[in-house]
Amino acid sequence: MSLPTDPAPVSLGKDPPDAAPDANTANGPVAAQVQVFPAHFSGQAGEYFRLWLVNLALSVVTLGLYLPWARVRNRQYLYGHTWVDGHNFEYAANPWALLRGYLLVGVFFGAYSAATQLQFSGWEWVAGPVALIFVLAYPWLVRQSLRFLARSTVHRGLSFGFGGSLGGAYMAYGVANVAAGVSFGLALPLAWYAQRDYQVRGLRYGAATGRFRGGPGGLYLIGLTALGLTVGGGLIVGVLSTLGAVLLRSGQTAPFGDEFGDILEQPGVLAGIVATYLGFLVLYMVGWQYVRAATLRYVLNHFELGGVVRARATFSTARLVWIGVSNAAAQLVSLGLLTPWATVRRARYVAAHTQVLSLVDLGTFVAGPAAPAGALGEAATELLDINLGF
Amino acid sequence: MPVPPPAPAAPLTLSGTYFDGRSSQPWPATLETGPGGRATLTLAGPGPSPEPAAPLHWPAAALRAEPALPGLRRVIRLPGGGRFETGDEAGVRALEARTRQNRVLGGVRRLEGSWALTLGATAALGLFVWGFLTFGLPALARSTAAVTPVAVLETFDRESVRLLDTDDFLAPSRLSAARQAQLRREFARVSAWAGGGYRYRLLLRDGEPAHAPFALGANAFALPGGTVVMTDQLVALARSDRELMGVLAHETGHVTRRHGLASVYQGLGLALLGTAVTGDLVGAATFAAAVPSTLLQNGYSRRAETEADERAGAYLLRAYGTTRPLRDILARLEAQDRAGEGGPEPQDSASPGDLLRTHPGTAQRLAHLREIENAAR
Numbered sequence: 001m002s003l004p005t006d007p008a009p010v011s012l013g014k015d016p017p018d019a020a021p022d023a024n025t026a027n028g029p030v031a032a033q034v035q036v037f038p039a040h041f042s043g044q045a046g047e048y049f050r051l052w053l054v055n056l057a058l059s060v061v062t063l064g065l066y067l068p069w070a071r072v073r074n075r076q077y078l079y080g081h082t083w084v085d086g087h088n089f090e091y092a093a094n095p096w097a098l099l100r101g102y103l104l105v106g107v108f109f110g111a112y113s114a115a116t117q118l119q120f121s122g123w124e125w126v127a128g129p130v131a132l133i134f135v136l137a138y139p140w141l142v143r144q145s146l147r148f149l150a151r152s153t154v155h156r157g158l159s160f161g162f163g164g165s166l167g168g169a170y171m172a173y174g175v176a177n178v179a180a181g182v183s184f185g186l187a188l189p190l191a192w193y194a195q196r197d198y199q200v201r202g203l204r205y206g207a208a209t210g211r212f213r214g215g216p217g218g219l220y221l222i223g224l225t226a227l228g229l230t231v232g233g234g235l236i237v238g239v240l241s242t243l244g245a246v247l248l249r250s251g252q253t254a255p256f257g258d259e260f261g262d263i264l265e266q267p268g269v270l271a272g273i274v275a276t277y278l279g280f281l282v283l284y285m286v287g288w289q290y291v292r293a294a295t296l297r298y299v300l301n302h303f304e305l306g307g308v309v310r311a312r313a314t315f316s317t318a319r320l321v322w323i324g325v326s327n328a329a330a331q332l333v334s335l336g337l338l339t340p341w342a343t344v345r346r347a348r349y350v351a352a353h354t355q356v357l358s359l360v361d362l363g364t365f366v367a368g369p370a371a372p373a374g375a376l377g378e379a380a381t382e383l384l385d386i387n388l389g390f
Numbered sequence: 391m392p393v394p395p396p397a398p399a400a401p402l403t404l405s406g407t408y409f410d411g412r413s414s415q416p417w418p419a420t421l422e423t424g425p426g427g428r429a430t431l432t433l434a435g436p437g438p439s440p441e442p443a444a445p446l447h448w449p450a451a452a453l454r455a456e457p458a459l460p461g462l463r464r465v466i467r468l469p470g471g472g473r474f475e476t477g478d479e480a481g482v483r484a485l486e487a488r489t490r491q492n493r494v495l496g497g498v499r500r501l502e503g504s505w506a507l508t509l510g511a512t513a514a515l516g517l518f519v520w521g522f523l524t525f526g527l528p529a530l531a532r533s534t535a536a537v538t539p540v541a542v543l544e545t546f547d548r549e550s551v552r553l554l555d556t557d558d559f560l561a562p563s564r565l566s567a568a569r570q571a572q573l574r575r576e577f578a579r580v581s582a583w584a585g586g587g588y589r590y591r592l593l594l595r596d597g598e599p600a601h602a603p604f605a606l607g608a609n610a611f612a613l614p615g616g617t618v619v620m621t622d623q624l625v626a627l628a629r630s631d632r633e634l635m636g637v638l639a640h641e642t643g644h645v646t647r648r649h650g651l652a653s654v655y656q657g658l659g660l661a662l663l664g665t666a667v668t669g670d671l672v673g674a675a676t677f678a679a680a681v682p683s684t685l686l687q688n689g690y691s692r693r694a695e696t697e698a699d700e701r702a703g704a705y706l707l708r709a710y711g712t713t714r715p716l717r718d719i720l721a722r723l724e725a726q727d728r729a730g731e732g733g734p735e736p737q738d739s740a741s742p743g744d745l746l747r748t749h750p751g752t753a754q755r756l757a758h759l760r761e762i763e764n765a766a767r
């Protein structure tokens with residue numbers, strides 16, 4: 001399956017308005033006047049916590065009807081506190097459209113789950129088509145989703161856009177995913193590449209179009225590193241748990257009972273099993289967070305817009321993995337209450353180590369042709385957001 | 391609230407940054423709302439061309455103030471795709487008041503701004519969730535169950551029986567065909583009395599087959615469409631068929647009051663609520679998959695048991711003039727259960743039927759049945 005990165009990988013931000021226009025930076029496209037605009041995230045954990053909690057409470061009290069507004073407000077806060085060149089981003093989605101999307105999704109999901117749960121006569125004729133439609137329309141839905149997300153993102157009064165083709169979506173999210181599946185994961189990094197390439201190439205800011213300078217090789221490197229991390233870590237966990245078991249057995253005075261139940265009643269054994277299980281859980285988390293962080297870094301470092309703007313990520317992948325894993329642990333322990341803190345912490349770190357490099361003044365972009373995006377696309381976004389939400 | 395008069399308000403001037411929506415160039419500008427309800431945007435410096443740009447005019451009502459967000463400048467959307475950003479919070483609030491915008495989200499913003507209000511909202515939330523789960527959801531589930539067509543109930547029965555038989559919970563009864571037929575005949579009298587248009591049938595099953603995931607033991611339970619399952623073990627425990635008919639009348643009470651379906655709906659409602667709040671379909675799907683087994687393992691609420699007991703009491707009084715048979719078998723079941731807990735094979739979690747669902751309540755249930763009898767005298 002695809003591992004979608006942050007759907008708005010280009011939400012770089014930055015602050016000081018007095019960015020010096022002197023060219024002292026390498027890495028630019030040409031040895032011309034490259035201006036560097038560091039990104040900056042200004043959100044506060046306490047402030048965001050209040051916003052998040054109030055909106056969560058309102059969602060619950062309204063039995064979910066307020067959810068679109070809650071979602072929009074949360075995103076507006078996160079986008080709005082991301083700065084580049086003294087200007088913040090803006091999330092401009094229409095909550096009413098999102099509500100329509102939710103209701104549409106609710107009808108489909110309700111029919112599907114009622115059919116599979118209650119299995120009334122003819123239930124296959126409800127569940128089957130719904131599942132089939134979802135599978136067949138998946139790439140189209142991804143494209144609608146990317147369109148909606150881009151259109152809802154505004155910077156300096158100018159909206160982003162997405163111009164990826166439908167054929168491209170079926171290649172990147174259909175063919176590539178199937179290939180990754182039938183090749184036992186060998187083509188998975190290729191699918192990642194195809195998806196990132198599709199996302200970046202389709203991106204528009206005004207009339208400027210995105211370009212992905214990376215190749216499949218970079219993503220294969222990420223995939224192999226993740227595999228190495230997981231296998232190596234798995235070996236360590238395995239060896240440790242075996243060692244533990246052996247030690248425990250040698251400390252046993254009486255011979256082992258014959259029944260499995262007896263073994264399980266030894267407190268040490270149960271603790272060992274739990275520890276091993278936790279070890280593998282952490283390993284899985286680390287592997288997945290690594291792929292996420294390394295891909296974000298890779299995409300940022302190979303992103304180009306209109307031939308004049310590039311991004312640069314200087315964050316450490318290992319540190320971002322640590323932030324991801326410790327965030328997840330904190331959220332788990334706090335029963336989700338630390339979610340806003342975790343979000344702010346990650347956004348702040350990523351923004352602080354991301355820069356925008358530009359050959360031109362960022363005020364010189366002009367609008368391109370506006371692509372229409374109907375309510376169905378917005379509904380699709382939510383459908384996908386729910387299913388892909390990590 | 392009194393309707394404010396068409397305010398001959400003083401002119402309101404905001405200074406900030408203007409974007410025309412066609413380029414990423416910011417322009418310092420002022421936005422002025424005059425007494426006539428007319429808004430005027432004027433660039434503070436020179437525009438794109440050397441000569442000063444002409445001011446833009448709109449009716450003030452066409453301006454759309456974006457809801458306030460903590461720590462951020464305010465944004466006003468202008469007709470034609472332009473936008474105006476300003477740090478003048480008080481000014482934008484005055485504009486909002488004048489054009490009556492964002493009244494709800496402005497309130498949300500006030501909630502978000504204060505720790506006390508946030509924590510108050512959280513407490514209210516907790517109270518609401520508790521109240522909804524305790525009263526709202528069960529009531530909703532009951533009324534939905536009451537209007538569900540019988541055809542749906544019968545499908546549910548068919549699938550549940552298939553599941554119970556294929557998953558080895560139950561095996562074919564070991565009672566003789568003659569005994570089974572006799573019990574069915576007696577049950578026909580109970581079900582004819584219970585009525586309600588359900589297709590009643592009595593299934594006799596062995597509740598302790600060799601490979602069962604857990605033993606049902608002496609038990610009886612009703613499925614929503616009128617199928618009542620009774621185990622051989624319960625038949626063996628009874629000292630008379632009157633006792634068994636008391637139990638079966640109790641089960642028809644669950645059917646006619648639609649308790650089974652209500653508890654399924656309650657589980658689905660929980661799953662739906664979980665989805666709505668977390669936006670997570672996978673978690674909800676996992677939860678929904680657990681609904682049938684939840685139904686089996688948690689049985690009914692004490693309130694449902696009381697209702698079913700009242701139906702059983704009514705039948706027993708009418709048929710035998712006493713509620714004693716049901717009281718006897720309930721007491722014997724509890725005695726057996728208690729003995730079982732101390733014994734070598736604990737069977738507490740192994741009893742998924744509903745007869746003794748509310749363990750501590752058996753004494754009250756017996757007392758209530760006695761009351762019913764006394765009231766009838």
